[in-house]
Amino acid sequence: MPNHESFDRRRRGLLVAGGALGLAAAVGPQRGLAQAAGGAKLRIGVIGSGHIGSTIGALWVKAGHPVLFSSRHPEELKDLVAGLGPLARAGTVAQAIAFGEALLVAVPYGALPQLGQDYGDALKGKFVLDACNAVAARDGAVADEVEKAGIGSTSQKYLAGTLLVRAFNTMSYTIFAREANRPDPKLAIPIAGDDAAAVQIAAGLVRDAGFEPVIVGTLADARRFQRGGPGYGQSVSAAELKQKLSLPP
Numbered sequence: 394m395p396n397h398e399s400f401d402r403r404r405r406g407l408l409v410a411g412g413a414l415g416l417a418a419a420v421g422p423q424r425g426l427a428q429a430a431g432g433a434k435l436r437i438g439v440i441g442s443g444h445i446g447s448t449i450g451a452l453w454v455k456a457g458h459p460v461l462f463s464s465r466h467p468e469e470l471k472d473l474v475a476g477l478g479p480l481a482r483a484g485t486v487a488q489a490i491a492f493g494e495a496l497l498v499a500v501p502y503g504a505l506p507q508l509g510q511d512y513g514d515a516l517k518g519k520f521v522l523d524a525c526n527a528v529a530a531r532d533g534a535v536a537d538e539v540e541k542a543g544i545g546s547t548s549q550k551y552l553a554g555t556l557l558v559r560a561f562n563t564m565s566y567t568i569f570a571r572e573a574n575r576p577d578p579k580l581a582i583p584i585a586g587d588d589a590a591a592v593q594i595a596a597g598l599v600r601d602a603g604f605e606p607v608i609v610g611t612l613a614d615a616r617r618f619q620r621g622g623p624g625y626g627q628s629v630s631a632a633e634l635k636q637k638l639s640l641p642p
Contacts, residue, residue, distance in 0.1 A: 434458045435598070438493025440486055440508070441500035442470055444566035445524050449497060452573050452602040454480045463489035490515045495598065497561070498552070499524040502539070503532035509551040517554035520591055522598065524561040526620050544619040545585055545612030558586035558595040559615040560606075563625050574603030578630035581607045583638075585615040605631040609638060 434457045439450040442462040447470075450460045454477045461482045462470050470483035482492075490496065490512055500508065502525045509516070525548065527539040539547045549557050560582060561569070572580040582604045586592040596606035609617055609624065617638060618624030624638050635642055 435494045436492055437461070437598075438489030438491075438496045439463060440489050440496060440498045441504075441525075442473065442483075443499065445561060445569070446497060446499035447473055448566040448569050449499070449524070449561055449602055450481075451477055452569075453598070454478070456601040456603075458601065461489045461492040486512065487515065490519065493519070495520045495522065495594065497522045497524060499561070501525070501531060502527040503535055505548065505551045506535060509553065513553065516552060519555050520594055521552060521555040521557050522560045522595055523548045523552070523557055524559075526562050528620070539619065543613055543616035545615030549587075549612055556586070556588050556591040557612065558584055558588075558591050559612065559618070560584040560595050560599060563618050564628060568628055569602075569604075572604075572628070578632065579603065579605035581605050581627070581629055581631040581634040583607050583609045583618040583624045583627075583634060585609045585612055585618070587611050607631050607634050607638075607640070609640065 437450065437453055437458050437460045439446045439460060439462045442450065442464045447462065450462055454460050457480070459480045459482075461484050462474060463484050463486045464470060465486070467483045467485055474481040474483045484492070486508075496519055498508070498521055505525055527536040527544060529536040535547070545557075545559050548559070549555070563583060568580070582599045584592060584595050584599060584606050585608070586595065592608055596608065599606040609615065616622060624634065627634055627637060629637070632642065
């Protein structure tokens with residue numbers, strides 16, 4: 394399992410080298426990454442393979458990433474993985490965490506505290522994309538916490554020790570499925586995180602899924618594109634999203 398010291402060493406390599414080779418060096422956990430001349434692909438574990446998880450995961454499979462889709466009932470994912478070919482697998486949450494050099498978490502927000510409690514040790518040091526949204530009617534008290542503290546800080550609290558980046562939370566899966574890999578300008582995906590290298594890794598995965606990343610800032614800034622924020626629900630280009638959020642062009 395990776396630790397923060399080893400990640401920091403790899404992170405420096407990423408910031409200096411950039412590109413696919415730097416990406417591979419930055420996040421290689423227990424077994425490391427094979428580095429190919431054409432660029433490395435990451436093993437990705439999807440936790441919560443509902444509409445968002447299955448849609449984004451499928452886009453990564455099509456881009457050449459091995460993906461393990463997980464849920465509490467992995468047998469229900471048989472048809473999904475069969476339709477995606479040999480790069481797609483199904484398994485338990487524990488298997489997805491162990492498999493993934495990167496993780497996408499797309500569960501109801503009320504499940505996040507329990508996820509952190511049950512798998513906290515296994516998640517420590519992992520690079521995590523958090524696509525969860527807090528909905529008061531569904532998620533209860535934790536949704537109130539999100540409104541007060543902001544969703545980035547709240548997610549980091551419950552997924553403590555992870556290298557967390559907020560992404561893929563602002564639109565319906567139907568928009569993601571329809572707009573992925575469209576001709577330029579690509580659909581903009583706002584992202585935010587506290588670790589500079591993790592944000593760059595996230596940006597690469599957003600591009601691999603067929604979109605254009607827009608870096609909004611730190612996890613505290615993720616409030617700007619949580620539900621109700623000015624960046625939420627914006628099906629626009631990167632230039633348009635930056636204008637709406639008063640970001641540099």
